[in-house]
Amino acid sequence: MGAPLCAAVMLAAISMGPKPIHPLTTLSVLLKHATGGSQVDVQANGDGEQDEEAAAGREAQTSETIIWLVRTPRVLVAAFVGAALAFAGTLMQGLFRNPLASPGILGVSAGGAFGAVVCIATGWAVQAVWPLPACAFAGALTTILIVYALASYQGETPLATLLLAGIAVSALAGSATSFVLVISARHEWFVAKEILFWTLGGLDARLWQHVAMVALPTTFAIVASMFFLRDLNIMLLGEEQARTLGVDTPRLKLGLLGIVSLATGAAVGVSGLIGFVGLMIPHLLRMMVGPDHRSLVPASVFGGAIFLVVTDTFVRCLGPADLRLGIVTGALGAPFFLLLLIKHRNQAIHL
Amino acid sequence: METTPAISIKDVSVRLTGNEILRGVSGDVPRGSLVGLVGPNGAGKSTLLRAMSAQIPLSGGSVEVDGRPLTQLSRRQIARTVCLLPQDASLSFPFSVREIVAMGRNPHLGRFSSLSKEDDAIVNHAMRQASVDELADRPVTKLSGGEKQRALLARCLATEAPTLLLDEPTTSLDILHQLEVLDLLQQFTNQDRTVIAALHDLNVARQICDYVFLLKDGEFAARGQAKETLSPENLQKVFGVQVTTGADGNLRFTLPLAAGIASR
């Protein structure tokens, strides 16, 4: 039920942009490529033709290039990143039994940011396309390993300890990242600018490689999570009750943390830091769909995808050039919390 | 004849945050019996129940269920054998009563399987036994304390675990439901299932328990048949109060008289 809506939103998004392109044109280009027409037909430079037919041909080619090489990868990345973050947020909110948890509370995003920023600062990021996402991903996974190792003791990993370890590591990664930013500014202003813009989140110039880099881990994570969803429902009632009902809580935590890190690391790698999606979407959808994760997780996946595609399209088409995606999602967090506040003013909040 | 006790605790010690809560307690719980754990607050009743269901690690000794040590069983196996109903279980997410009770089938379900017709039948039966079938579709967040307690009891029944460990099961219930639950527990034991309940109401203990373990400061001050164990001398020792006991037909009661160390 969320899937066709998502597909429709994505199609609309791909049709929108600075250069006006008709949705039917979009559809035909997508179908052509989906059914095997792989390369964009490239005309050699400067054949010198001046007549109208050639001009129309070039215009069609330009439209095709824009749709297939510029917009479609970007919209797909937006969808997967939104899905990954909302998905990760849902699992974290379930694991910590707190509807205000987010994917980044254990430091995964902060560690990923640090990895990415070091990559940009050493210049590796400018040489090829893959180093930056790879470093971010490596940073994210390293961080969760450190946090998990610090918080585990005698086969148990208490949630409160995890949280503390996550906060500590987050803080460390955050100051390290700021330090790298300052050092870069000293030597090379453009590097500092790139770092700053990356940390504010953005989806400019996403390639098909980025689509693969986020789609594969995210899909794997979502499928793997199916394994744990019933147990996660039970975990909502507390670890003791979960154990009483036969849930292997250490294995559940390990599995969930691994899945969350996979999805969050992949998302951060291709989009920078985009906040609030992982918090707002699951929170909202839980109020509509209920706490059963077997229906909440799919809802979050599509909800997150649609949300980020819409937001990114807005940023792409209507926003000024310097409006970063992370800024917009952050700005949307404010009214969200205000609405929550108003709604709960007369009721107790069930945390 | 010697049948394996439902639960057998051997020299169990538990240390939590540096304090010794249980100091080498031992005892056997025969199958099909209703055992009361009685003692003042802080004596270690809840801790003992938790130890019996592998919720907390032991610092000494061992617990065996149906003759097998807990440490050798997987979480699922333990869940199919004993079910712990704690005093203060939180139910803060709006699952329906039915969904909560259905969670009791978890130890029996495969990784991806959903509830079968049989499971549904067991769930319905459990809800009926605990008198929450009328509330089946209501979100648990909207239940009263007593209704929540009964829903959780239904969940324990749904696990089909042959041994129930209950921590103050009648505390927040009104009188009607108290009697219903006690009745249910007795039926339970009549079907050769075992119940171990931490109780603070001495009258209830006297009335329904076959055996009583009297707990004070982490040790068994006395244990044995309910009537003898709940003697005024023992109660004096354990609770520091003078009591008088009496009977009215089948009903036996114990009333506190006065605080004090006067022993007679």
Added chain:
Amino acid sequence: MNENTAHQWFAWTVVLAVVIGLAATMRYLVRHGARLEGPTTQVESDGGWPRTLVERDPDGGVIRRQVLSVPPKRIVSVSLATDEILVNLVERERIAALSTFAPKPGSLIRDRVQGIPKFVDADVETIIALEPDLCFLASYNRAETRSILIDSGVPVFVFHRFDSLDDIRTNIRTVGQAVGAEGKADQLISQMDQKIRRVNEKLPPLGERPTALAYSTSGWVAGKGTLQAELFEAAGLRSAAAEFGINGFAKVSAERILMMDPDYLVIATGPSDTEHQKEWLSANPALASLRAIRQNRYLAIEEPLLSTVSHRMADSVVQLARQAYPDRFTGEDE
């Protein structure tokens, strides 16, 4: 107990390893500075067409070749540096777009951009929509932008940073080759060199040259190895920051400025005028004791000229030199 201490040791080891790793990374970065070793483009040409753009990585290895069959006539430039060069090398009609900086007050060519159809930033879709046949990108633009443009068949020219006068010469020459204006490019270069040489002839010996420091409200100063240091040198000024030991750009405290105590303060005028800058500097009690402030020794230069990285650098040299050595540059008209 034993397990507890073992776990503590493990946890502290992990923390230590992380801290050491971080410290090592930081040290590396501080030492080598952030770098921008991106690819650069050279042109292979036999004088005629077609000619080939060769993109090389920092070690010199060839990444790709793109062929220009005819002189490009829909050129897009995304940074001010190439804007300034292009406007002097090719006819207006061959330029499809310049950077968004070109028409702004901070640009040296703001008066010469009439007729340019569009101004762009590095947004890929906008660039592709212009159907360019040559696109100038900076080495620091994203690899992804480069990648999409190349995949869509647009020849991409990546120019390296401008860190020295030699860099400027190389870039002008290569741009000239790419657009088919080698003659004009050589002309630009020789004009630039001529101006600088004429200034150089009039300069006093090294020992008699004053020190100068460009310091503004931003707080940044440029030290050794920057283009600004070379600018000063060509204008006959010693870079106070470089002599103080600063490499690259740095934000320095007023204390350090006092220690440098340059003979001249270079102020960049622009949206904020000269007097405003002077006021700001003298209003700072910490700096009030600088000789340059007390003796009112300022060198004023238009902001776009101070930060230009094209052949216009020669004009910056002239402006500074004329103010620093008024006796030596009387009555000249450059």
